Amino acid sequence: ISVSEVHRTGYHFQPPRNWINDPNGPMYYNGYYHLFYQYNPKGSVWGNIVWAHSVSKDLINWKALEPAIYPSKPFDKYGCWSGSATIVPGKGPVILYTGIIDEKNTQVQVYAIPEDPTDPLLRKWIKPDAINPIVIAGQGVNGSAFRDPTTAWMGKDGRWRMLVGSRRKHRGMAYLYRSRDFVKWVRAKHPIHSKTTTGMWECPDFYPVSLKGKVGLDTSIEGNHVKHVLKNSLDMTRFEYYTLGTYLTDKDKYIPSNTSEDGWGGLRYDYGNFYASKSFFDQSKNRRILWGWANESDSQDDDVKKGWAGIQAIPRTVWLDPTERQLVQWPVEELNVLREKEVSMNNQKLEKGNHVEVAGITAAQADVEVTFSFSSLDKAEAYDPSWVNAQDLCSQKGSKVQGGVGPFGLLTLASENLAEFTPVFFRVFKAPSKHVVLLCSDATSSSLTSNLYKPSFAGFVDVDFATKKLSLRSLIDHSVVESFGEGGKTNILSRVYPVLAVANQANLFVFNNGTEPIIVENLKAWSMKSAELI
Numbered sequence: 001i002s003v004s005e006v007h008r009t010g011y012h013f014q015p016p017r018n019w020i021n022d023p024n025g026p027m028y029y030n031g032y033y034h035l036f037y038q039y040n041p042k043g044s045v046w047g048n049i050v051w052a053h054s055v056s057k058d059l060i061n062w063k064a065l066e067p068a069i070y071p072s073k074p075f076d077k078y079g080c081w082s083g084s085a086t087i088v089p090g091k092g093p094v095i096l097y098t099g100i101i102d103e104k105n106t107q108v109q110v111y112a113i114p115e116d117p118t119d120p121l122l123r124k125w126i127k128p129d130a131i132n133p134i135v136i137a138g139q140g141v142n143g144s145a146f147r148d149p150t151t152a153w154m155g156k157d158g159r160w161r162m163l164v165g166s167r168r169k170h171r172g173m174a175y176l177y178r179s180r181d182f183v184k185w186v187r188a189k190h191p192i193h194s195k196t197t198t199g200m201w202e203c204p205d206f207y208p209v210s211l212k213g214k215v216g217l218d219t220s221i222e223g224n225h226v227k228h229v230l231k232n233s234l235d236m237t238r239f240e241y242y243t244l245g246t247y248l249t250d251k252d253k254y255i256p257s258n259t260s261e262d263g264w265g266g267l268r269y270d271y272g273n274f275y276a277s278k279s280f281f282d283q284s285k286n287r288r289i290l291w292g293w294a295n296e297s298d299s300q301d302d303d304v305k306k307g308w309a310g311i312q313a314i315p316r317t318v319w320l321d322p323t324e325r326q327l328v329q330w331p332v333e334e335l336n337v338l339r340e341k342e343v344s345m346n347n348q349k350l351e352k353g354n355h356v357e358v359a360g361i362t363a364a365q366a367d368v369e370v371t372f373s374f375s376s377l378d379k380a381e382a383y384d385p386s387w388v389n390a391q392d393l394c395s396q397k398g399s400k401v402q403g404g405v406g407p408f409g410l411l412t413l414a415s416e417n418l419a420e421f422t423p424v425f426f427r428v429f430k431a432p433s434k435h436v437v438l439l440c441s442d443a444t445s446s447s448l449t450s451n452l453y454k455p456s457f458a459g460f461v462d463v464d465f466a467t468k469k470l471s472l473r474s475l476i477d478h479s480v481v482e483s484f485g486e487g488g489k490t491n492i493l494s495r496v497y498p499v500l501a502v503a504n505q506a507n508l509f510v511f512n513n514g515t516e517p518i519i520v521e522n523l524k525a526w527s528m529k530s531a532e533l534i
């Protein structure tokens with residue numbers, strides 16, 4: 001296998017070649033899922049941005065069509081940047097996206113509709129000249145920081161609303177626009193929300209979640225039985241955060257609840273490489289699905305050599321945790337159709353320093369689900385209250401640093417002699433009145449190659465320890481380790497580029513490096529078939 005192929009994904013979405021970034025305008029319409037995404041048709045670095053287009057019946061196997069939206073008009077001559085789809089009753093799908101009109105990256109919002117609404121694949125899109133651009137920055141708005149319109153929702157007053165991401169100096173904000181006909185949009189006096197010091201809000205997303213159960217809701221649903229989610233992508237760190245809160249519909253204001261931190265330290269969908277995400281309501285299965293882009297973490301030179309860069313994370317169903325303090329995510333159920341050979345491990349005890357191989361599957365392209373248990377928390381290390389940043393803590397206390405309860409978990413993409421491995425593990429600490437659980441996906445030892453970004457990604461896990469168990473699922477795919485802790489409460493996607501632990505030279509282990517013995521109660525692992533990505 002050539003260098004360019006060995007790290008290609010088998011079931012995470014990527015096109016045959018070239019650069020990709022943000023997922024755009026995802027929707028389900030007339031029997032097909034549509035995924036558009038930011039794409040450079042001319043190379044494997046960012047530039048020449050168009051909306052590439054793929055369709056699927058199951059969110060896993062995709063067929064690429066011609067780019068749907070590309071520079072063709074004065075209002076998008078310099079690029080067709082991110083945006084969203086809204087299915088407008090009686091009208092069909094409408095896409096709103098950001099057009100770049102000059103070399104200074106001045107941004108306007110553009111309206112596009114299918115040329116032939118009866119084409120089930122929605123191949124051709126038109127941008128009516130008479131109405132475009134539908135929104136320009138206007139007075140007091142920073143025209144080079146004015147982009148990424150959301151899916152629109154309709155209020156009780158019959159008017160549509162949508163958000164556009166922006167900033168005023170260092171204050172991040174989401175402007176609110178209203179329209180009666182989806183064509184003429186008027187900016188509301190106040191942004192729906194803003195926050196000091198976060199910098200630009202890219203790719204805002206705003207939607208309701210049900211207080212009960214996992215069902216997803218149409219974006220226009222409002223009322224006492226829902227909370228709202230506002231997510232923003234911060235270009236200064238390439239991290240996203242979200243808050244849960246209340247949408248005051250009479251004032252068109254969003255108020256984050258006091259359980260979600262609003263700002264840099266806020267809740268994250270993913271504590272790893274996951275950016276510019278966007279959700280949509282899948283009316284065929286009544287669920288809300290989240291897409292996110294996972295950038296490369298090798299060098300730009302490597303990307304040029306490979307001829308490709310960027311993947312999409314596995315689409316995730318998203319719902320509100322019963323505690324109402326956070327969201328929960330889980331890979332869409334359709335992914336399971338790729339599960340092939342299955343192996344399992346039951347009641348395997350791991351003493352301090354043990355690692356045990358999970359043999360018999362294609363460890364470089366696999367899905368693993370595991371539940372660990374332990375009989376006591378007494379040996380948990382003391383938690384130092386100054387440890388507020390999970391990633392710093394993980395880089396200090398990696399998998400090789402012995403602990404009390406943990407580190408324990410998986411060694412993914414491991415070479416035989418462990419010269420390379422990407423550990424995904426838990427570590428439990430004892431604070432005065434509670435336990436603090438850290439989930440870490442540490443790329444430090446993932447590759448013998450040196451000029452790679454190898455962060456110790458980590459997040460805290462909000463758990464109830466009544467059961468003394470912790471569960472983990474990891475989707476391993478050559479250069480991707482995408483993990484879901486405690487049923488999807490804390491999730492981390494890492495991009496890694498091993499040189500030894502590739503193809504059939506990759507191995508998978510369970511391990512424990514804490515003094516408290518750990519039981520692998522139940523582990524199931526599957527070789528994964530490749531998705532059709534044609």
Ligand code: DQQ
Pocket residue numbers: 021022038049081082083098147148202203233275276
């Ligand atoms: N990517 C797009 C922008 C967006 C950014 C350009 C986020 O519309 O703000 O490719 O990754």
